[in-house]
Amino acid sequence: MPSTDQPPTLSAPPPLLDVEGLSVSFGSLNILNGVSFRLAPGETLGIVGESGSGKSMTALALMRLLPRGGRVTATRLQLAGEDILSASESRLESLRGARMGMIFQEPMTALNPVLTVGEQIAETARRHLNVSRAESRNRAIEALRRVGIPSPEQRIDDYPHHMSGGMRQRVMIAMALICQPQLLIADEPTTALDVTIQAQILDLMLDLQDEYHMGIIFISHDLGVVSAFTDRVMIMYLGQVLEEATANDIFTHPRHPYTEALLASIPELEGEPTRLNAIRGTVPPIHDLPPGCRFAPRCDHMRPVCETARPMLIPVGADHSAACIRNTDYRFP
Numbered sequence: 295m296p297s298t299d300q301p302p303t304l305s306a307p308p309p310l311l312d313v314e315g316l317s318v319s320f321g322s323l324n325i326l327n328g329v330s331f332r333l334a335p336g337e338t339l340g341i342v343g344e345s346g347s348g349k350s351m352t353a354l355a356l357m358r359l360l361p362r363g364g365r366v367t368a369t370r371l372q373l374a375g376e377d378i379l380s381a382s383e384s385r386l387e388s389l390r391g392a393r394m395g396m397i398f399q400e401p402m403t404a405l406n407p408v409l410t411v412g413e414q415i416a417e418t419a420r421r422h423l424n425v426s427r428a429e430s431r432n433r434a435i436e437a438l439r440r441v442g443i444p445s446p447e448q449r450i451d452d453y454p455h456h457m458s459g460g461m462r463q464r465v466m467i468a469m470a471l472i473c474q475p476q477l478l479i480a481d482e483p484t485t486a487l488d489v490t491i492q493a494q495i496l497d498l499m500l501d502l503q504d505e506y507h508m509g510i511i512f513i514s515h516d517l518g519v520v521s522a523f524t525d526r527v528m529i530m531y532l533g534q535v536l537e538e539a540t541a542n543d544i545f546t547h548p549r550h551p552y553t554e555a556l557l558a559s560i561p562e563l564e565g566e567p568t569r570l571n572a573i574r575g576t577v578p579p580i581h582d583l584p585p586g587c588r589f590a591p592r593c594d595h596m597r598p599v600c601e602t603a604r605p606m607l608i609p610v611g612a613d614h615s616a617a618c619i620r621n622t623d624y625r626f627p
C-alpha cells in the first residue's frame with residue numbers, strides 16, 4: 295500500500311474510495327475499529343466474516359446511513375476525492391443513488407411493498423436524473439430489461455410481493471444502477487437465493503461492472519463465492535480487519551488462522567458445511583471482548599501471549615497484510 299503521507303501527484307486520479315481509520319461507535323460500544331482500504335474504479339473488493347463482524351456497518355458507514363445513535367469517525371473517507379465525512383445531508387442524498395448505490399441483503403425490507411417496482415425505480419431516476427415522469431418510466435423499463443427481467447413492460451407494474459426472490463434481487467440491482475453510480479455496494483445480495491440464481495445474479499453484476507466500470511464492494515459470509523468474484527478480499531472479525539490481500543492470495547496463501555478457518559468451512563459444492571469444519575466456538579458479544587487477540591479463544595494456534603497481546607494489521611507480503619502474532623518475529627514463550 296502506498297505511503298499515506300506523500301502528496302498526491304497531479305497526474306494520478308484519486309482512488310474511487312479512500313478509507314482510512316473508519317470507526318463506528320454506539321455510545322461507548324465500538325462496533326468498527328479503524329478499517330482502512332482503497333478501491334479503484336472497476337475493481338471489486340470482497341468483505342467476508344461471520345455474523346456480527348461489522349460488514350454491514352462498514353457499508354452503512356460508507357453511505358453515511360448508520361442506524362440512529364451510530365457515530366462514524368475516520369482519518370479519511372473519500373469518494374472520488376470528495377470528503378464524505380463532512381458532506382451535508384443534502385449532498386449525501388444526491389450522492390446516494392447518483393454516485394453510490396447499495397443493494398441490501400433482504401430486498402423485501404428495502405423495497406416498499408405498497409409501490410410497484412416501476413414506481414420505485416422511476417422515483418430514483420426522477421430524483422437524481424431530473425427527467426420527466428414518462429422518461430423515467432421508460433428508463434425503468436430499460437433497467438428491468440438490462441437486469442434480465444422478462445416482459446419488463448408488464449412486470450414494471452408488479453408489486454414486489456408478486457415477484458420471486460431472484461426477480462426482486464434483480465429489481466434491487468436495477469434500482470441501484472439506474473443512475474449508473476461509480477460505486478456499487480452489495481450487502482449479501484444472494485444469500486437468500488438458491489445456488490443457480492446466485493450464480494446468475496453474480497454474473498449479471500460482473501457484466502454490468504464491465505459495462506459501467508464501477509467499483510464494487512461485495513459483502514458475504516461465504517469466502518468461496520467472494521474469492522471467485524472479487525479482485526481483493528478483506529476478512530473481518532468483531533469490527534476489525536484481520537487480513538487483506540488479493541482474492542487469489544487469500545484463497546491460496548492465507549496468513550491468519552481465522553481466514554484458514556473460514557476456508558476450511560466453505561461448503562462443498564452442494565449442501566451444508568460439515569460440522570467437522572465449522573469454526574469452533576461462537577463469536578463473543580461485542581460488549582464482552584477477549585482482552586488480547588479477539589480471535590484467540592477460538593484459534594487453533596493460540597499461544598499464551600495471544601490472550602494479552604493485540605496484534606496489529608501488518609504487511610506480510612506484497613499487497614498482503616494480516617493481524618496475527620504468527621507473522622511477527624516474536625518468540626513464543
Ligand SMILES: Nc1ncnc2c1ncn2[C@@H]1O[C@H](COP(=O)(O)OP(=O)(O)OP(=O)(O)O)[C@@H](O)[C@H]1O
Pocket residue numbers: 320325343344345346347348349350351352361362515580
Ligand atoms: N443499531 C445498532 N445499535 C448498536 N449496535 C448495533 C446496531 N446494529 C448492529 N449492531 C452491532 O454491530 C455489530 C456489527 O454488526 P453488522 O450488522 O455490521 O454485522 P455483519 O457483519 O453485517 O453481520 P451479518 O453477517 O449478520 O449481516 C454487531 O455486534 C451488532 O450487534
Ligand SMILES: [Mg+2]
Pocket residue numbers: 349350351481
Ligand atoms: Mg450484515
